[in-house]
Amino acid sequence: MRLLLGLLVLWASSSHAEVCVTDDLSRQVCLPKAAERIIVLSPGIAEQTFAAGAGSKLVAAVSFSDYPEAAKKLPRIGGYNRFDLEAIVALKPDLLIAWSEGNPAEQLAQLDALGLNIYYSEPFEFDDIASTIVRIGALAGTGEHALAVANHFLSGIQDLRARFEDAPPVQVFQQIWKNPLMTVNDQHLIAKVTRLCGGQNIFGDLNQLSPRIDLEAVISANPEAIVAGGMGEDSPEWLDDWRRFDGITAVQRNNLFFIPPSTLQRPTPRLLEGATLLCDYLETARERR
Structure with a gap:
């Protein structure tokens, strides 16, 4: 898994123009360049984005985005289960990161119809968490930082697995x-x-x-x-x-x-x-x- 993550970051960082990753709905998300204005649509995604080293690129988040401390200071665009579409559009994001199972599908469809770039996140496994961090880092141009965080996480999980497997x-x-x-x-x-x-x-x-x-x-x-x-x-x-x-x-x-x-x-x-x-x-x- 670590090798795959490393290859993904090397590939993403080698391109100075278009950046493409596959999200958790198996959709290809492509940006003409690394994102500079990101809106996150769940507290967990806000935390993932900071972990990927891209917190400085966040322009808004949903209610209860409370970690790290800097997340509390972000402008709010509603809650994860109902957001303010006009506020989102007014902020001119170049990337939205959505929670596929928790965000309202009809509102996400409206944002998609407006031509906004949406990355859908829904990690179900430990490897998915690490991969999410790396993919957000790739989209935000912070791949090296994201890879280090992802590998540290996976290493810790593996240590616990070895310690308690028997x-x-x-x-x-x-x-x-x-x-x-x-x-x-x-x-x-x-x-x-x-x-x-x-x-x-x-x-x-x-x-x-x-x-x-x-x-x-x-x-x-x-x-x-x-x-x-x-x-x-x-x-x-x-x-x-x-x-x-x-x-x-x-x-x-x-x-x-x-x-x-x-x-x-x-x-x-x-x-x-x-x-x-x-x-x-x-x-x-x-x-x-």
Whole structure:
């Protein structure tokens, strides 16, 4: 994978005129030159773009684009699920980076009809995150920086894989929302992090990517560890609700673990931070047996 990323950057940087990459919808996105005015349409994409070394080229972002600190200062063009089309057009972007599963399809179609260049992002694997960083870097003319960030991310993921590939499994419940109670299936990136750490997702076989579940299903599944985010980066109050269910193994052993949601729920290089924390937590669960 690293070799492929290196070849992509070398190819992109060798061209001083047109820059072309293939996005996550298998569409070829070509620019006459590296982008100078970029608008990002999800908080995660804002973070990816900064990681690719192209933060200085951002002219706007959607609400809740909060990392790094500079992202908070960008002009807003609405939320990820509804944006201000007139504001976008007025900013004269030479590149929009869209979230294919989360942005409103009808608004993206309108922007496409106006002739704006749109790159669609939807990483589902660790390699996809690295590749996204590199492709954004190629489009923005920051390929060398992007390659270094991507390779560092992949190296960290590989280190965790080697460390925990033979670890005894831990049955895990991943809570991504409180009301309604929601989790992830095994196709979700969060579940892939769980597997990386030697965890087994108790709801991995469900059909939906982020299914709603009921309390009784969690109690019946009896997870050994419960991992949750919250409404903020330092708000583990969701876990407090589980303490009254002392029949659950995770509660009996105090295996109730909080991970800041932006480090696990966004497909960015900071996923390595969330993955490292999750792996350490599951190792703690093993030690408490």
